[in-house]
Amino acid sequence: MLKKHQFCKITLAIGLALGTSVFSVQAEENNSTDTHANQDVEKISILGSRVSSRTATDSAVPVDIITAESLTKGGFTELGQSLQATAPSFNFSRTQVSDGADLFRPATLRGLQPDQTLVLVNGKRRHTQSIFGISTTVGGGAAGTDMNAIPLTALQDVQVLRDGAAAQYGSDAIAGVINLSLKNTTDKVTGFLQAGSTGEGDGDFVAFGINGGIDLGDEGGFLNLTLELRDADGTNRAQRDTGGSSALDDGSLSEDIRWSQGNAESEFTTLFYNMMIPVGEAELYSFGGISNRTALGNGFYRDYDKAERNVQQVYADGFLPRIDNEAQDISTSLGIRGDFNDDWSYDLSAVYGENTYDFDSENTINASYAAEYLSNNPSASDSEIAANAGPTGGYSGGFRFDQLTFNADISGALDVGLPDTLYVAFGAEYRKENYEIVAGELASYACGASDSGSSFPSVIDSSVFAECGFQAYNGLQPEAAGTTSRDSYALYLDLENQITEDWLVGVAFRYEDYSDAGNDLVGKLSSRFNVTDNFSIRGAISSGFRAPSLQQSGYTAFTTNVGAGGVLVQSFTASVGSEFPTALGVDGLTLETSDNLSLGFVFDVTEEITITLDAYHIEMKDRITLGNGLEASDLTFNAEASAALAATGAVSANYFSNAVDMTTKGVDLIVTYNTEIAEGDFGITFAANFNDTEIDKINTPNDAIPESVALSSLSESLLLDGQPHERGTLTFNYSKDNWKATLKGNYFSETEVAIFGNDHIGLPDSLSPTGEFQDTSVVESAVLVDLNFDYQLSSTFSLSVGINNIFDVTPDELTADEPLEFISNGAFQYPLRAVPYGFDGMSYYARVGFSF
Secondary structure, three states: OOOHHHHHHHHHHHHHHHHHHHHHHHHHOOOOOOOHHHHHHOOOOOOOOOOOOOHHHHHHOOOOEEEEHHEEEEOOOOOOHHHHOOOOOOEEOOOOOOHHHHOOEEEOOOOOOOHHEEEEOOOOEOOOOOOOOOOOOOEOOOOOHHHOOHHHHHHEEEEEEEOOOOOHOOOOOOOOOEEEEEOOOEEEEEEEEEEEEEEOOOEEEEEEEEEEEEEEEOOOEEEEEEEEEHHHHHHHOOOOOOOOEEEOOOOOOOOOOOOOOOOOOOEEEEEEEEEEEEEOOEEEEEEEEEEEEEEEOOOEOOOOOOOOOOOOOOOOOOOOOEEEEEEEEEEEEEEEEEEEEOOOOEEEEEEEEEEEEEEEEEEOOOOHHHHHHHHHHOOOOHHHHHHHOOOEEEEEEEEEEEEEEEEEEEEEOOOOOOOOOOOEEEEEEEEEEEEEEOOOOOOHHHOOOOOOOOOOOOOOOOEEEOOOOOOOOOOOOOOOOOEEEEEEEEEEEEEEEEOOOOOOEEEEEEEEEEEEOOEEEEEEEEEEEEEEOOEEEEEEEEEEEEOHHHHHHHEEEEEEEOHHHHHHEEEEOOOOOOOOHHOOOOOOOOOOEEEEEEEEEEEEEOEEEEEEEEEEEEEEEEEEOOOOEHHHHHHHOOHHHHHHHHHHHHOOEEOEEEEEEEEEEEEEEEEEEEEEEEEEEEEEEEEEEEEEEEEEOOOOOOOOOOHHHOOHHHHHHHHHHHHOOOEEEEEEEEEEOOOEEEEOOOOOOOOOOOOHHHHHHHHOOOOOOOOOOOOOOEOOOEEEEEEEEEEEEEOEEEEEEEEOOOOOOOOOOOOOHHHHHHHOOOOOOOOOOOOOOOOOOOOEEEEEEEEE
């Protein structure tokens, strides 16, 4: 009997195969029509309002609509990177040497967590990742939506609702909602071929995308398909290090660059579809896709003389362990919508989404294998030790998450004696979620080939015990493997009325119940008042919530992190309800709750100039965080917790908890100016986000637990200062005849975190050449300038060329008084965490577009 996820995969594969065969026959017909795209013009503003005739400019809350053309302008091929360059309230931070972050990056809105922004596709909830960032990264512990799994070529537009919307759309919508609308054009084939590189001559990439559609019948049915491929070489901004080798004294520069810092070598393949078939008076619709991505990341270089981590008989000069990440996303939906009558309509749908994430370790070793062999064979030769040192790579484990959602939505209009029609929408939702941890192979986690449960003296130094498991990504153990699941249901009601010609009021309520985390009833009141024909005030007040994800409540694993003194230590993340967090008074996770307040205005200063300004104030209670590792010295106040830590065999352990109450406040400002110059169209857009987050309270389960245990200084610094407090873009556009040109400046304010500062590493200041190490890690503010030219070669082909970061701006290089410089033996050139604009510097590209 087929399992549910197998059935969905087979159904999707058959549908895509049939669709591809049909498409290949019809693509030769060059009759271009945008009929279906035009039908959606009045519906793109459904985000934030369930009234189909509402537009973005007359909504009660701020909604940005970003067209497909804007998304690809600047040579972007990844959705997350494109949104960061377009919407300043959207952040897409880069990080390095942090397990899976070489493949996924945290996507955040208004400085909150990745899982506090809800992502929809065609108005339906998108599934999240099965994995989250480690605790020492931006968005650590939050399993958000993988934005880069969705091809830009498939998108008609992106709508960004910058306002709390849990009362309308459910859990995760505390910061806002991003809706991705898929193309539905027919009898038209568009696409591109793009190549580029960096100013340093590495990071060569090529990308290809094609989209096309056909009519299904003569009643408006359609099938639209997208294929997209990307292949990118890695970049490396690391430098020669002074770690020494078997032939080189410590302190001498290595002959080669042995460490790695930069973008990973990666590949991406995806196939998406969007379709609709009329069935009588109704419409049967379906959409979805499959995406596969790989990236080859790395850990810290393992020096040749580190007895606990290396086997010199295998790696005489040390080694750089590699992590081969692979992620696959599958999604498919099926629904039917139609009208009961002229006033009322319905929409019934089912959406399935699945994400799998697997780790393979390469160029690594389990040092305890050779250690056990030597312990049992004290007279073994070097060649014998090398032959019995175990594998140098293998499967380290993986994660699975799937989500099945059923929705029933009804909307319509009532005449209840008010001056204008009362618009009503109500519905129900049921969701089933499953989460699984898959153990790695024996060598990835075992203590010796016998998996004895305890390690053995190192082959390099018998006074040091060899570490168990693969280096860089310690394998997931069988004890951590398992599955967990939950379900939830929700009921909602939306009301909207034009009280007067100038006054719009909307009310929304939603009740949601989770089988593992409780229930909540939330509401929202929104309004817009037209003071004059050119000036309107808008605002909203709402309550919201976010349920703890299964990834948070069901996760447990061993990892290798940097500890005090820059020493790599094994850490353990304890699952919710297990002995370690329970000993500290945390026996479960509850709902995060929020109160959102927004107020702003829309001002059409002239026919050419428009200003929108929206201020927001978000108070969150019981925000879920993944704490940093607690060691035995941190737990002297609690004997039970100390014993639970000792039982894990790890040096430190952490856990999820509703650790903190916080307030985030800020302002979004957008100014546009459009005019005509020299018979061409000229436009200027200034967009900015200012935000600040403060901690109101640290939640300790009881008075006996210090606040520093509930929320460490490392986690606090990432929450408060890990993302820019100010972001801005200034864009100049000019087009005339067949030419278009774009000049854009991107501003990022500085970030400052404790991670890899001396507050984290704790090196003696006497080791610093300046007599004192820096306490924090800072990425300075920067302005990146991009320049792009487009030329329409013919009715079929266009050419785009551009340079991004034209002035080759990078973070300031590490100095000798920074701990990261010291512990990497001078190898790392830039900070590793909270880097909003990357390490690579200038890049350039050329793109050929086609449409026929």
